[in-house]
Amino acid sequence: MSFPLFLEQLFNGIQLGMMLFLMAVGVTLVFGVMRIINLAHGSMFMLGGYFLVTALAATGSTLLGLVLALALSIVVAVVLEIIVLRPLYARGPLDQVLATFGLTLFFNELVVVIWGREPLSLDIPEFLEGHVELLPGLSYPVYRLAITGVAIAAGALLYLLINRTRIGALIRAGSEKREIVAALGVNIGLLYTLVFALGAALAALAGMMTGPLLSIESGSGDPILILTLVVIVIGGIGSVRGALAGGLIVGIFDTFSRVLLPQLLGLTAGSGLTSMAVYVLMAAILVYSRTGLFAANRG
């Protein structure tokens, strides 16, 4: 593997890792604060893509389309939180996974009813088309750099939100002792809605940004959701730092195993077998640590 190729794959890995981070943050924050496991998180990823397609067609502007699609995702998330998630907070994990699994089935079918069974495609915005020569022999798509940048910016904003604002302090306090937070007169219901909407918006954002790279179709959020759960198992549940580390580890490991494994094993690029590598990594990390790498120190 030549150095430019190595660098290209590293960038691809970081890009995938940051998308997984955006997904994992939602799952891990919602778990950290509300103690709920949300299997419908993949649906928010999928809906983000669909919303963007429709919003772009309606507004004709990339920026307006993005804002509109994000707003739509947040509305859906708030409605979901109020109708379905709230009654689930007091329930055990089994009820939670079944109900949110039911939501996934619903959304996977809903998009077929609204947008049809044919996969949709998103075009890369014109101003992000083309390649940029990073090094001699390494020209890299501008779009991938851009979405990695947006994801890093979103992560930085999230860091500021959690560590430097009152809402962030409440989120951190809520993940330690939510009863005390509620007892101190904080509107805990509003906080829950906020955290859920934040997570859903980040998932939808990841879905929008990867829209031009993958196809947007019914069930397209499901494999991403499962990969996100791997990220969380590796990083440690409830930890934002773990979500970042886990996302990058999984993103980079997955990207390189897809390039290297076929060469090493002389495979004819059996996509199934290379998809398995990341789960072997998860197994190895589970042997090393039962709770993931960053579980002990949440935040």
Place this chain on the structure above:
Amino acid sequence: MSRRAVLFAALLAIAAAVPALGDVYYTRFATQIAIYGMAALSVDLLLGYGGLITFGQAALFGVGAYAAGMLTAAGVTDALIVWPAAALVAMVFALVIGALALRTSGFQFIMVTLAFAQMVYYGGQSLRAYGGDNGFTVTRNTLAGAAVLGDHVVFYYVVLALLIAVVFVASRIVNSQFGLVLRGGRDNERRLAAIGFPPYRYKLAAFTIAGGIAGLAGALMANHASFVSPALMSWQMSGELLAMVILGSAGTLIGPVFGAAIYLVFAQMLSDYTEHWMLFFGPLLVLRVLLVKDGLWGLLVRLTRAGEAPAPPLDWSAETAGGAE
């Protein structure tokens, strides 16, 4: 005879009478129920008695189906060899997956079983010689050298007999000392460990046994559908098996078989009505969870023992399930 036994006998009589309807469609439908019921029972063994919420049982179901299909394709065609072998292969997979997954508990266990199932799913996809993503067709097994399983009625009775045997064996297991330890681990792992029973070993044994049952169901499925594909191992399938257990009520062994019947009849009715039946089934699953708090079984218990205030059969509160505190 207890009420439960009377109920069981009545159901058995109904099940045995299905082929008398004379329509192959009903016989095949009942066969499907019995097979999914067996797979759902394997989930209940873990869920209802071990308190282990596995979201990956479809992988073991699929491994059994693949093992049966591959053996048959390789020329080993007799059910007496193929089916036990399929169950054994699934048990080996369950042993490995369980050994790793059971290091975790609560929410993490759900995620890890889901992840390993997805890994097995990708493994199935990568089997190019066996159709990859599209799967492959399987010829029906012979029974002791006789090609009788092609007959839908004969196959149905064989499946039904195996289901009854599995229910019997599983109820012997859960009522044995082993089952007592398993339930003890479900209720309080620390106390169990303190009196000298390492919960991990017992849970792993249960996970392996349940894997074998799912694998047997998978082998039957390969015969029933004459077809095996990675879809059998998808996460939706794992979710559906869990839903069947919950529809029927967990911790009863026979409940999940009901659950499978309810689920499949319901799915069939909805899909007759609209091709978008999942649009209705998803919300129904949500409603079922939100409205019926401790399951149909709990509802029955409350109705029949009003005033006695019995403990709910299972305690699913997040606190006892451990989680990652």
